[in-house]
Amino acid sequence: MKIADEQSYRERVYEIVRQIPSGRVMTYGQIAEILGEGYTARTVGYVMHGADSESVPWQRVINAQGKCSTAKMTLPANLQQSILESEGVKFDDSGRCDLSSTLWTPAGYEEVDEEPSLFN
């Protein structure tokens, strides 16, 4: 049963992105980390590249630097930042936002794997 085997892997990313509430953002690496094996920031970014702006709030996905990496693709780079600002996300003069306040994690994925020893 292939049906949408390949497509499935994309929807994994979309599904997570759709869970991102307004005023919050996620990084490509964060999403890749949640999906786990086989997923990297590169792959997530590529998948987002084919995301439907009608079905997926792609604008809430930024890089680990807290900036919009849309570059000069089909979308204006400043557009993403403008949308996020409209949702309440504050951006720095350098185009960066406070991930400590805007970065969001879906419930259930907050605990990836507890690390009992910190100094060990």
Next chain:
DNA sequence: CTCGTGACGGGGG
């Protein structure tokens, strides 16, 4: 099948 590229991340200078 092989090669290069791409919405990235992290480390080093």
Next chain:
DNA sequence: TCCCCCGCCACGA
């Protein structure tokens, strides 16, 4: 602080 290099997986030609 910024700039550069390497690694990562998926996909188009």
